[in-house]
Amino acid sequence: MLHLLDWSVAILTVLYAGLLMAYRYWFDKLKPFEELPTSQFTHFTIIIPARNEASNIKACIDSILLQDYPSDYFEVIVMDDFSEDDTAFIVKAFKGEHPNVHLLSLADYFKPGELNSFKKKAIEKAVTFAKGSWIITTDADCIVPKQWLNLYNQYIQKNKPVFIAAPVMFSAEPGILSEFQVLDFLALQGITAASVSAGKHSMSNGANLAFEKSAFIAVGGYQGVDHIASGDDMLLMHKMKATLTGGIGYLFHPKAIVLTKPMDTWKGFIMQRIRWSSKARYYDDASIFWVLLLVYLFNFSFLLLLLVGSYSSLLIAFAFKTFFELFFLDPVARFFNLKGHLRYFVLYQPLHIVYTLFAGLFGQVKTYTWKGRKVK
Numbered sequence: 001m002l003h004l005l006d007w008s009v010a011i012l013t014v015l016y017a018g019l020l021m022a023y024r025y026w027f028d029k030l031k032p033f034e035e036l037p038t039s040q041f042t043h044f045t046i047i048i049p050a051r052n053e054a055s056n057i058k059a060c061i062d063s064i065l066l067q068d069y070p071s072d073y074f075e076v077i078v079m080d081d082f083s084e085d086d087t088a089f090i091v092k093a094f095k096g097e098h099p100n101v102h103l104l105s106l107a108d109y110f111k112p113g114e115l116n117s118f119k120k121k122a123i124e125k126a127v128t129f130a131k132g133s134w135i136i137t138t139d140a141d142c143i144v145p146k147q148w149l150n151l152y153n154q155y156i157q158k159n160k161p162v163f164i165a166a167p168v169m170f171s172a173e174p175g176i177l178s179e180f181q182v183l184d185f186l187a188l189q190g191i192t193a194a195s196v197s198a199g200k201h202s203m204s205n206g207a208n209l210a211f212e213k214s215a216f217i218a219v220g221g222y223q224g225v226d227h228i229a230s231g232d233d234m235l236l237m238h239k240m241k242a243t244l245t246g247g248i249g250y251l252f253h254p255k256a257i258v259l260t261k262p263m264d265t266w267k268g269f270i271m272q273r274i275r276w277s278s279k280a281r282y283y284d285d286a287s288i289f290w291v292l293l294l295v296y297l298f299n300f301s302f303l304l305l306l307l308v309g310s311y312s313s314l315l316i317a318f319a320f321k322t323f324f325e326l327f328f329l330d331p332v333a334r335f336f337n338l339k340g341h342l343r344y345f346v347l348y349q350p351l352h353i354v355y356t357l358f359a360g361l362f363g364q365v366k367t368y369t370w371k372g373r374k375v376k
Helices: 002-029 057-065 087-092 118-129 148-159 176-198 213-218 234-243 266-277 286-308 311-335 339-362
Strands: 044-050 074-080 101-105 134-137 161-165 168-170 209-212 247-250 258-260 368-370 373-375
Touching: 002 176, 002 286, 002 311, 044 057, 044 118, 044 148, 057 074, 057 087, 074 087, 074 118, 087 101, 101 118, 118 134, 118 213, 134 148, 134 213, 148 161, 148 247, 161 176, 161 234, 168 176, 176 247, 176 266, 176 311, 176 339, 209 213, 209 234, 213 234, 234 247, 266 339, 286 311, 286 339, 311 339
Parallel strands: 044 074, 044 134, 074 101, 161 247, 168 258
Antiparallel strands: 134 209, 161 209, 368 373
């Protein structure tokens, strides 16, 4: 029995190493987008769903208004998601000096009890008011770089896509929790970039993505997936990839990185990851399912080796896991200018294994708490 387990772990290790080598290959094929100044300007609508974001929303909007892009060619729509703080009041204060900032309230169109996916409905309703031909979504706790809209515009003019994924990273803050989230998110962002580069998985992050408004309408918005609490990014991307002939792109440029805040408590972090993993069973993209299954089984094998006392096999698998993950993460960390954080990588490996097992398992629960309310 122990011999069979060792062979099973060896096979999983080889498969996992091969997967990471493939991701490294695809990531290395990405070249930073070459900035090409243009006299054409895309009209953007930036949609920000916001629930109880009084401490963040001003800084987010300020960073958008500081764009090196003509203000006549972009607008900001904040959709207040039943906030119980001063989020709406803060957004209203922008209207006097900035007529391109608008506030909508989800409560004007829906009752809380009739919704499960609040964020999807917030975006979908805001799109109906959008004047822009392109929609960009970000989150209320994000800070966007000054060249953000310029780069999106240039990418659209050059490549004519229908959907664009773009990089996101946690702002580096002191503490074990923040450091762990940065390292974990580096891997997720690296896989996202590599996957789009390869044309394989439908991966993106709603804190920094864009889509053509007409394409959103053509696929029926979130129709068919609007009962799922999360997945406003990847599920929409998959619908467009599967339905439309237009291209799916990745804006690979360091000046396009949107910064977002890491969770400030372990409970918040676990709930966020449960929310992210809860959409896994709804993926129609079979490649994502098999990758997630491989990752989960590989991490689960560490628990089995520990329980049966096969410590030599455990250490060998641990060494291979660490080596190939660092091999993959090296260029990713360089792109995000976070190479220094990799020196802590080995120390966080045991925690990462436990977290992967926990989030993968509890991501399949029927309900969880997010932003102060239970969702399915």
